[in-house]
Amino acid sequence: MSAADRTVPVTILTGFLGAGKTTLLNRLLKHPDLTDTAVIINEFGEIGIDHLLVERSGDGIIELSDGCLCCTVRGELVDTLADLMDRLQTGRIRALKRVVIETTGLADPAPVLQAVIGNPVIAHSFRLDGVITLVDAVNGLSTLAGHPESIKQAAVADRLVLTKSTLADAGAITSLKRALAELNPRAAIIDGDDPAAIGPALLACGLYDPGSKIADVGRWLSDEAHDDAHHHHSHDHDHDHAHGKDAHFHQHAHDVTRHSASIRSYAIVHDRPIDPMALDMFIDLLRSAHGDKLLRMKAIVALSDNPERPLVLHGVQAVFHPPERLAAWPDPSDRRTRMVLITKDLPEEFVRDLFDAFVGKPRIDRPDRAALEDNPLAVPGMRL
Known part of the structure; x- marks a missing residue:
């Protein structure tokens, strides 16, 4: 039995203050397909409020109080999941x-x-x-x-949901989407005001x-072949002469990019x-020496001991x-190892070179790559 068959999927619903998380949660819980969903609501402060706004009661609602999940009640979250596991x-x-x-x-x-x-x-x-x-379309740029x-x-999001779009200026939405795409090019940006987009599939x-239990690597890795170089360098090329209200949005987008x-x-x-x-050595070194800089990693890996059965990795x-x-490759025609990494203050070239070193992949020094394109027969700087 695979992990998908024996484990319950957990979705993290996050977003800054006022982004509309509880409103979205209310809309989702009204769908009949989400009847058998347990909701853990985090509260900040001594008195719980948000759980009163969730239109559901009983064992499905579990409230964590006296702090946020990232600090004082981290142990309580684990205890809550352990209690759920025991009751199941x-x-x-x-x-x-x-x-x-x-x-x-x-x-x-x-x-x-x-x-x-x-x-x-x-994890069992x-x-x-x-x-x-969730990102507030009205205040999203200034919040970021x-x-x-x-x-x-x-x-770290797999999906970004824009809320309050009907209240936001069109220029603000355009600038916000551009800033979010710059920050997280693989996450789908979804209109939270579109009723068709807010359902169990979200x-x-x-x-x-969830319906077929079939692995979908492309969806999970969210366009792993995305051209990052194009994305990071073509941004905002046509907004050099912004003025007035547009200049305000442009400045916020610039601030987001800078930060x-x-x-x-x-x-x-x-x-x-x-x-x-x-x-093992690549992952161990990456997480032991640079774990604080590895915001997220998702991967499907072909291993030489059994290349017919790929390995799935997921780290934070x-x-x-x-x-x-x-049990098998989701797409038998594509058996490549694919890793998607989100890092902070960890240069992409360093990670790539580290990976290449462990897999024995020849490396061409980046300063020589332009020369190699001009002369494909010359391979300067080639080293292991």
């Missing part, structure tokens, strides 16, 4: 199709993700399915420019299709199966979910 296994509650964790608007999402994937006991019954981040936690919330971010310049999203693709020991900073082998 003992039959005290009916089977769950999904767990949704709504974080406080001030939460750093990384420790929340770690609580789900970093505990082996919890629950799997991180995805991160959905002024609050680092909101940048991290957007950077929560299905993970590797497995988030240290965050990068990129993919590593490798054509040949990898020695399991080489992969230094914490990784227990790896699992798929």
Whole structure:
């Protein structure tokens, strides 16, 4: 039995203060397909308020109070998931199709993700399915420019939901979408005011299709072949002469780009199966020496000991979910190793060179690449 069959998917619902998380949650919970969903609502402060706004009661609502998930109640979140697991296994509650964790608007999402994937006991019954981040279309640019936690919330998202779009200026929405795409080019940007977009499918971010249990690597890795260089250098080329209100939006977008310049999203693709020991050493070194800079990593890997059964990896900073082998490649015609990484203050070239070193891939020094394009027969700077 695969992990998808025996574990309950967990969705992290995050976003800065006032982005509309509880409103979205209310809309989702009205859908009949989400009947068997447990909701963990995080509260900040001594008295819970948000849980009163969620139109549901009973065992499905679990409130965490006295702090945010990223600090004082991290242990309580693990305890809550462990209690859910115990109640499921003992039959005290009916089977769950999904767990949704709504974080406080001030939460750093990384420790929340770690609580789900970093505990082996919890990982036996629950799997991180995805991160959905809400962004206020009216105040989104100024929030991203002024609050680092909101940048991290957007950077690690699988899907970005724009809320309050009907209240926002068209110029603000355009600038916000551009800033979000610069920050997280692989996350789908969804209109939260579109009723057709807000349903159970919104929560299905993970590797497995919830209906068919079929692995969909392309969806999970969200366009792993995305051309980052084009994305990061073509941005805002036609806005040099912004003025008036447009200049205001442009300045906020510039501030977001400036504050988030240290965050990068990129993919590593490798054509040949990898020695399991080489992969272990690469991951161990990356997370032990640079774990605080590794915001998120998702990967499907071809290993040389059994290339017919790919390995799935999912990590947040230094914490990784227990790896699992798929029964077969989702697409037999594409058996490449694909890794998507989101890093902060960790140069892309450093990670690529580290990977190349462990897999024994020849490397051409970047200063020589232009010369090589002019003379394909010359291979200067080639080294292991």
